[in-house]
Amino acid sequence: MSSPSPFPAAPRRLGVTGSIGAGKSTVTALLRARGLTVLDADEQAREATREPEVLARIGAAFPGVVRGGVLDRAALAAQVFGDADRLATLNAIVHPRVRARMLALEAAAAARGEAWVVQDVPLLFEGGLERQMDGVLVVDAPLETRVARVAARSGLTREEVLARDARQMPGEEKRRRATVVLDNGGSLEALEVQLDAALARLGVTGR
Template sequence: MRRLGLTGSIGSGKSTVAQLLRQRGLPVLDADQAAREVTAKDDTLQEIAAAFGAQFVRHNVLDRAALAAHVFGHPERLDRLNAIVHPRVRAHLRALEAALEADHPWVVQDIPLLFEGGLEAQMDAVLVVDAPFELRLGRARARDGMSEEQFRARDAAQMPPAEKRRRASRVIENDGSLEDLEAQVDRALQELGIFPPSSP
């Protein structure tokens, strides 16, 4: 099985591209969903509470918004959280991948911090989704009710878009119509030699 990494800065529209890849018959493993699943487990919750305080785990449920506000803008706190969560996410994704291997020549790994986590070496190709800053800000505010300050803090915690573009196998420009986005996805898959088992 070969891996196609999918990444992009906050508000780039990466989730839309992930859905287009699913429509084209490619299995997509979502690192954010995996993180939600592993942070619901008792051992992870206990380690987070020990590292950051019991106030972030209420009734055995992680207060994701409060923890995010606590770590973003503080690199040392974010690194500490990532050290707890990321190894568990990677192990979970490996298990999901193993279940798909017999039936799929390619799998997409949708990982927001793919480059930041040094995971590009594990990918056979990487798609980077990008869009102008103001457009990304508008999407994040509309989707999550995020303030500009919150958006800037999260954006600053990620690798700059220009560096992601430099490292990408292909770049998807998500600043136009859905039809244009679909055409770019299809072209990238053809150029990378990925032939999905079905088309939309």
């Protein structure tokens, strides 16, 4: 008879993604309210770029974007937006640290005895990460609704929002790959009903 492992079992992973303006943040807030730990890839990327070693590598690769020891995110975005090669260079610097940070947070959740964690990853499908998930929720909404939301919160023009949307995987392809699609084109109450049904179907439980 084998002895029990001294290491806690890794939690199962629920991926959450969606097109720009679909309301992914609303869904992750609802998941937190249901007792689930949400690991935010964008937040971890911001934290990673505050690490001195990462900051130094970014500064060397993209002259002028680090000023006074602080990353000028707008200047960096201007250098990589629309340039696949420069974006790949940035990702090669940042993504390994993001993965390491996410794994550390996941290990902490395992130590707390959590059966599931949520991974909030905007480019989950684009990065091929769906294969690492036990289920994927895709948050969606009609295009005009999404454009209006982004324009209202960011001040971007319609054309700028559409340009950013066009650089992501098309919504119909995300829906096709999803385990469950959440329609966030209506009320919050309707979204909550869909979310609770999805969690029940997948057997996802909070703490």
